[in-house]
Amino acid sequence: MSTAMRYQGTADALVKIVRSDGVRGLYQGLTPNLIGSTTSWGLYFLFYGAIKQKMAGEQRKHLGPSQYLMSAAAAGL
Numbered sequence: 415m416s417t418a419m420r421y422q423g424t425a426d427a428l429v430k431i432v433r434s435d436g437v438r439g440l441y442q443g444l445t446p447n448l449i450g451s452t453t454s455w456g457l458y459f460l461f462y463g464a465i466k467q468k469m470a471g472e473q474r475k476h477l478g479p480s481q482y483l484m485s486a487a488a489a490g491l
Contacts, residue, residue, distance in 0.1 A: 462489035 421427035465485045
């Protein structure tokens, strides 16, 4: 039989977590998620900016909506 807690909703989950692990239990696993998402988004915007600059060229021409979309898609890859 499983020893995992069963929750009856959000409020019940919050109460049971605080009772068993304290308030810190609500933040378990937060640090790796913050590090991962910060790194991921940082790299995304780094590549997005570099790709936009490359597409605009030396003259810094204005990019259209489709070019912004292509830059975002390429950065996401």
